[in-house]
Amino acid sequence: MALGGNAFATDTRPLTMRGQFELAERVAEDLLPLLRDAAPLLVTHGNGPQVGHMLTRVERSLGEAYAVPLEVCVAETEGELGYVLMQSLHNVMRANDLQRPVASVLTQVRVDADDPAFRQPSKPIGPFYDGPRAAALRADGFEVMEDAGRGYRRVVASPAPREILDCEVLVALWRMGAVVIGAGGGGVPVVERSGRIEGVEAVVDKDATAELLARLLGARRLLLVTAVPCAYRDFGKPSQRAIGCIDPDEAEAALAEGHFAPGSMAPKVRAGTAFARACAGAGECVICAPENLRAALDGQSGTRIRYGAEGGARAARGEGQ
Numbered sequence: 001m002a003l004g005g006n007a008f009a010t011d012t013r014p015l016t017m018r019g020q021f022e023l024a025e026r027v028a029e030d031l032l033p034l035l036r037d038a039a040p041l042l043v044t045h046g047n048g049p050q051v052g053h054m055l056t057r058v059e060r061s062l063g064e065a066y067a068v069p070l071e072v073c074v075a076e077t078e079g080e081l082g083y084v085l086m087q088s089l090h091n092v093m094r095a096n097d098l099q100r101p102v103a104s105v106l107t108q109v110r111v112d113a114d115d116p117a118f119r120q121p122s123k124p125i126g127p128f129y130d131g132p133r134a135a136a137l138r139a140d141g142f143e144v145m146e147d148a149g150r151g152y153r154r155v156v157a158s159p160a161p162r163e164i165l166d167c168e169v170l171v172a173l174w175r176m177g178a179v180v181i182g183a184g185g186g187g188v189p190v191v192e193r194s195g196r197i198e199g200v201e202a203v204v205d206k207d208a209t210a211e212l213l214a215r216l217l218g219a220r221r222l223l224l225v226t227a228v229p230c231a232y233r234d235f236g237k238p239s240q241r242a243i244g245c246i247d248p249d250e251a252e253a254a255l256a257e258g259h260f261a262p263g264s265m266a267p268k269v270r271a272g273t274a275f276a277r278a279c280a281g282a283g284e285c286v287i288c289a290p291e292n293l294r295a296a297l298d299g300q301s302g303t304r305i306r307y308g309a310e311g312g313a314r315a316a317r318g319e320g321q
Contacts (some may be wrong), residue, residue: 001034001223002210002271003027005046006289008081020081024088028226030290031089033297035098040174042217043085044210048125050077051203055126055154070125070156071188071199078106078184085181101178105111108165108197109187109204115159123158123203157202161187161209161228165197167216174217183209211271211285220283222275223296224268229289231269231303233259245304248276272305281307 007027008020016070036043050185054073068076082104089102121143128151129137134144137154147153164170186204190197207224214222233241233254246254251273260266265287272285288295288302296302 001031001043001225002206003043003045003290004224004226005044005048008084009049015053017084019217020084021088024084025092027065027105027290028085028088030293032092032096033294035089035093035100035179036096038100038177038219040177040219042170042174042180042213042219044181044183044213045081045185046206047074047077047081050080051185052126061200064198069199070201070203071190074185074203075106075188079104081184082106082181089179101155101173101176102181103173103178104181104184105166105169105173105185106243107170107187108190109161109183109209110163110165110197111159111189111191111200111204112162113191113193113200113204115157117157117159118202121155121157124153125156125203126154128230154177158205159189159202161204161212164209165190166218167213170213171217180297183213205267205271207267207271210268211275214275214283215278217264220221220279222272222285223293224285225290225293226264226268226273226287227289228265228295229292229301231260231287233261233263235261241315243303244248245306247307248273248305252278269305274308276305279306 004288008023009015010023013019047170050071054068054077055070058068058073076269086102086104086168093100122271128147129144131241134152137144143155144152145155164187166182170180183206186206186209189200189202189204191200210224211222231243233239233243244255251269254260255269255273260269268287272287275283275285284304284306286296286302286304292301
């Protein structure tokens with residue numbers, strides 16, 4: 001399961017530690033159907049807002065505290081949110097007379113040093129800046145671009161995940177029945193040079209990492225939990241239609257036609273399509289909102305990407321549910 005950033009932050013109130021705990025506990029309650037089933041469960045999550053705040057702290061403390069590179073910011077926020085999720089899950093399970101171990105694992109994800117993403121950084125991170133501050137950052141060697149007309153932001157590489165270095169630990173915990181929290185924020189990005197592992201300034205897409213983890217674990221279902229109840233054709237337009245079931249070929253065609261937003265739903269559909277292909281009919285991806293999880297697991301809500309999806313062609317055209 002990959003939890004979106006809305007699991008810990010909202011647009012309607014400032015980001016605080018207390019607010020993160022409150023939101024995480026609400027999500028943990030939504031996960032009760034899975035927790036009661038006692039099926040193996042691995043949870044990963046986004047950390048975009050938290051990394052942004054961490055970068056702000058780093059920038060404002062320059063000259064007074066040691067600098068922290070981006071991959072260390074990813075590691076620190078992975079630890080922060082792992083703690084928040086662990087505590088929230090423990091409290092919700094205790095309140096519902098459930099007993100399952102919960103473990104959070106700081107996870108390194110290897111990327112290719114020559115990934116094309118390093119030559120064309122495109123992932124916006126951190127706070128918004130005005131023109132003069134953006135120019136100063138460029139002069140200091142940072143990549144900066146305008147984002148959504150709201151100002152300028154740093155952009156970094158978002159390379160594809162190639163290997164989960166701590167996968168054996170995750171698998172062992174997963175098989176013993178623990179609720180495992182791992183690869184938060186897509187994992188800490190590292191590269192291999194001359195036989196050594198080194199951190200690299202990048203951000204790995206969490207949905208892509210979740211898809212890789214699901215395949216390595218031999219999972220039969222990949223759950224991508226987000227702020228909307230399902231994927232839509234022409235999202236935000238008058239022609240918007242919900243997509244129910246869709247097979248990987250039709251999902252790929254809809255991606256190519258531009259039906260999904262590049263920074264939000266497109267990575268989820270891309271990851272779900274890759275997982276369904278890898279499962280060759282033995283597994284599926286479900287995209288849903290946390291409050292609709294039970295209905296989505298029962299096939300009554302959400303978007304399902306799988307081979308043999310009944311009515312898939314109709315769903316791809318926006319004629320489904």
